[in-house]
Amino acid sequence: MALVTALKRLAHVRLREYSRRTAAATSGAWLTGRRSFTTGTQTLRSDNKVTVHFINRDGEKITVKGSPGDSLLDIVINEDLDFDGFGACEGTLACSTCHLIFDEDVYKKLGPVTDEEMDMLDLAYGLTDTSRLGCQICLTKSLEGMVARVPESVADIRQSKDESA
Ligand code: FES
16 A cells, blocks of 8 residues: 555656646746747748839739849749749740849849850840849849839740741
């Protein structure tokens, strides 16, 4: 009988110890603000988004947000924007269908153009002095509020090659 009592007491002590540790861990997480840290991180992430205004061929303005590091092609895909024929080569610099036109001040912030991009741009329909390929432009915070104009038409160099073959 004494053995049963001793076992019950031991079980009770263990249970109490377990409850105390669990409570401490839970309140510790609460006290250290782990839950609010998560909320804070989510807030930071949404604050970290960059707003982009696309002007579609029909003049419609479409405002979306992307994360720094996303290309403009990524945003068009992620936001399921309906720009006919846009991004046909999926960013492999083989089509020029992601041609976009920018205001001068934005264009200056876009970074250098590679020779490969320039070669593709030369084949783009309606090329301007401030044209770039959307798959080669990655968002940065300094581009917040940028406007990207979709040209009136697209030229997919791959189709031209196919037709001439
Ligand atoms: S998506 Fe084809 S060159 Fe950009």
